[in-house]
Amino acid sequence: MSKELIETILRDAGIHVDGPAPSDIQVHNPAFYQRVLTDRNLGLGEAYMDGWWDCPQLDVFFHRLLTSDAERKVKTNLKYLLRLAPAFILNLQSRSRSRIIAQRHYDLGNDLFFSFLDPYKQYSCAYFHQTDDLAQAQVNKLDLIRRKLHLENTDHLLDIGCGWGGLAKYMAEQVGCTVTGVNISSEQLQYARSWCRDLPVRFLDCDYRDIPGVYDKIVSVGMFEHVGAKNYRTFMRLVHRCLKDDGIFLLHTIGSNFSQFTCDPWISRYIFPNGMLPSMAQIARAAEGLFVIEDWHNLAPHYDRTLMAWHARFQRAWPELRKTYDERFKRMWDYYLLSCAGAFRARHIQLWQIVMTKDGRGVPQPANLRG
Incomplete structure (x- = not known):
């Protein structure tokens, strides 16, 4: 049957x-x-x-x-629903659990990630505007963020979930601004501090809920997926507190077509523990009364291309990686990259860049956003 x-x-x-x-x-x-x-x-x-x-x-x-x-x-069967139940009942992204994702994914080893990432170590959607090259597409993405934020050399930029420091490095080098990056991955922070040691950049090892200070501009790329629905409002309040009244906030996140409180069970168990994709409604509710949404840009087709480029690079790197990782790990990683590419291609999931301000001052957006 x-x-x-x-x-x-x-x-x-x-x-x-x-x-x-x-x-x-x-x-x-x-x-x-x-x-x-x-x-x-x-x-x-x-x-x-x-x-x-x-x-x-x-x-x-x-x-x-x-x-x-x-x-x-x-x-749907009862066994399957019981597996999803904790996400409805518990705050799986609480302070005490927040470092699980770093320990089980981002701290796997720089050799793995650097084998397929671009020179700026961007583990997020690229922007393939007038290029087929991953490295150039990631530079395009970084420059697009720079232009959307109207970043200037006098600005102090806060990068929430800064990864290996590539965005901070790019902005400090290209704009000359000061950057504070926040992360909870020990592997990423160690690399970022060494990589950016001669730039006006500092990195903090702290939960986003404990970020100190006030900043001219704030960006968060590929981190909101780890916040969880029970904490979306907390996150937005934190950004509101840390952003100057005339500042600009850019949120770059994978999104779901439907409001939900769970993630794909396979992705949650093997790739991103306790991950959760926000919907448009959930983001809007979290921002309501705190921010005016100035621009909402969907880059989903570009994430399909990004994942396919990562997978091609991962395949080329496998002869060296197999010295560290076994065949089951390879099948897991193939499944992860290619299933996500298919999901973006089907428009089952989205990639959004959302620009917000406190006062709705009508931030002009770059002219070539839809390329």
Whole structure:
């Protein structure tokens, strides 16, 4: 019964078991069908990691699957709902739990991340405006942020969730402004401090809720996904407190088409523990009464291209990485990068850059935003 149901759902998406197309799958273990039916997204991902099935082009597979709304066709079971329940009841992104993501993902090892990232170490969506090159596209993204913030050399910029310090380095070098970066990843902070040691940049190891000071401009890139719905308002209040009255705030975040309190179970278990994608409504509610939204820019197609570029680089780097990481890790990383590329391609998830001010002073935005 489970085999017939899963095969029907796949056929409706244009995917065939043991078919010849690049998006077709090859099933190696007959227990695959019941595992997917029981554990849905989690079971599908874990079965791939375990080698129970393969697909020549996972990104195309997920694009087709998500476009067909396959997840809705698999009946929810109690076991699956119980797995999601803690996110509804508990604050999984509290202070005491906030460093879990750093320890389990961002501190995996710089060798892994630097094998596929650009020279500015940007682990977020690039901007492929008039280029096919990842490095140039990431510079485009950084420059787009600079222009949206109207950053000047007299500004003090706060970077919430600063990664390895690439954005801080770019802004300090290109604009000459002062930058304070905040992070909770020990690996990233150690690298950032060394990399930017001769620039007007400082890095703080602290939870965003404890950020001190007041700043001319504030940016947060790829960090809001770790804040959690129970803390969105807290985050916006913190930014409001830290931003000067005439300042500008830019939020760069992956977003969901629907308001939710959970993340994909496989992504949460293996890639981003306790992650959560905000919806437009959740962001707007969190900002209400604190900020005026000046501009809302969707860059989702660019994240598809970014992930495909990362995956190509990861493949080229694997002969060296395999000395440290095993084959199951590789299958996990392939699945992560390509499933996310397919999700962005299907417009199942989005990438937003949102510009806000306290007083709605009508910040002019760059002319070529939609390229």
